[in-house]
Amino acid sequence: MxxxxxxxxxxxxxxxxxxxxxxxxxxxxxxxxxxxxxxxNIQIRQLCVAVKxxxxxxxDDDSIxxxxxxxxxxSKEVASASTSKHH
Amino acid sequence: MAENVNDWLNEHGDYxxxxxxxxxxxxxxxxxxxxxxxxxxxxxxxxEGQSSARTWLTxxxxxxxxxxxxxxxxxxxxxxLVDLEADDTTMxxxxxxxxxxxxxxxxxxxxxxxxxxxxxxxxxxxCLDKLPAKLKVLFMMRDVHEIENEKICKDLxxxxxNAWVMLYRARMGLRKCLELNWATR
Numbered sequence: 001m002x003x004x005x006x007x008x009x010x011x012x013x014x015x016x017x018x019x020x021x022x023x024x025x026x027x028x029x030x031x032x033x034x035x036x037x038x039x040x041n042i043q044i045r046q047l048c049v050a051v052k053x054x055x056x057x058x059x060d061d062d063s064i065x066x067x068x069x070x071x072x073x074x075s076k077e078v079a080s081a082s083t084s085k086h087h
Numbered sequence: 088m089a090e091n092v093n094d095w096l097n098e099h100g101d102y103x104x105x106x107x108x109x110x111x112x113x114x115x116x117x118x119x120x121x122x123x124x125x126x127x128x129x130x131x132x133x134x135e136g137q138s139s140a141r142t143w144l145t146x147x148x149x150x151x152x153x154x155x156x157x158x159x160x161x162x163x164x165x166x167x168l169v170d171l172e173a174d175d176t177t178m179x180x181x182x183x184x185x186x187x188x189x190x191x192x193x194x195x196x197x198x199x200x201x202x203x204x205x206x207x208x209x210x211x212x213x214c215l216d217k218l219p220a221k222l223k224v225l226f227m228m229r230d231v232h233e234i235e236n237e238k239i240c241k242d243l244x245x246x247x248x249n250a251w252v253m254l255y256r257a258r259m260g261l262r263k264c265l266e267l268n269w270a271t272r
Contacts, residue, residue: 003182003186003187005178005181008259012251012255012258013251013255016236016251016254017247017251036191036192040192044262046195047258047265050207050211054109054212055109056109057109058108061105064101064104066096066103070104073118074092074100077122077125078122081129
């Protein structure tokens with residue numbers, strides 16, 4: 001029988017690689033008996049969803065803008081890069 | 088060509104910056120990523136107007152972000168790398184010698200209102216920034232970009248086993264931090 005430590009690691013790995021059938025059965029069996037790991041299993045998946053939400057939230061936040069300073073700097077950099085190309 | 092850049096910056100600069108900031112989580116690096124994108128855009132101008140300029144620029148930006156994340160990880164001090172890849176004791180904060188949870192995961196409050204949702208995301212944001220830099224970048228690459236594990240390992244020159252262990256640590260750390268900062272307010 002897997003320990004909670006082994007189970008939590010395998011649950012995390014299952015997000016990154018296909019687990020062998022035998023591991024999946026062992027996890028199922030452990031989750032059947034262990035409320036704490038069940039909660040972990042749910043939360044670790046919620047975490048992925050939440051981080052994607054956070055990313056989208058930042059992307060859609062109109063109050064975050066590229067500063068005028070940065071725009072000027074970038075525009076200068078690009079101008080000097082394109083003139084040096086011609087020489 | 089260079090005059091296009093000002094149009095692009097005015098029309099899409101803010102969006103590209105937010106896109107980069109959401110992934111790099113650092114304002115200076117996000118600005119640099121936008122600059123690199125503009126430089127690449129005028130250098131090999133392959134934009135032929137089939138897609139929108141924004142889509143085209145975002146495509147370039149995505150590659151620039153991954154380049155920068157790769158650099159973020161490679162520039163870690165060697166001691167950090169050794170720590171993260173070889174040291175297994177970090178998990179001792181979470182489990183006892185029998186492999187049982189030291190503190191069993193607690194039930195999380197569901198963020199119900201829009202305000203609570205905002206608070207939840209800001210807790211998450213703070214927790215992400217508390218992760219060791221390397222774990223943070225790896226976590227963002229995998230769980231936000233959804234880049235294939237195989238490609239990440241090749242890019243970062245780490246073994247798949249190392250990647251799994253580091254992602255496990257990142258998720259454990261994030262979960263715990265969120266529990267402390269959000270769930271049990």
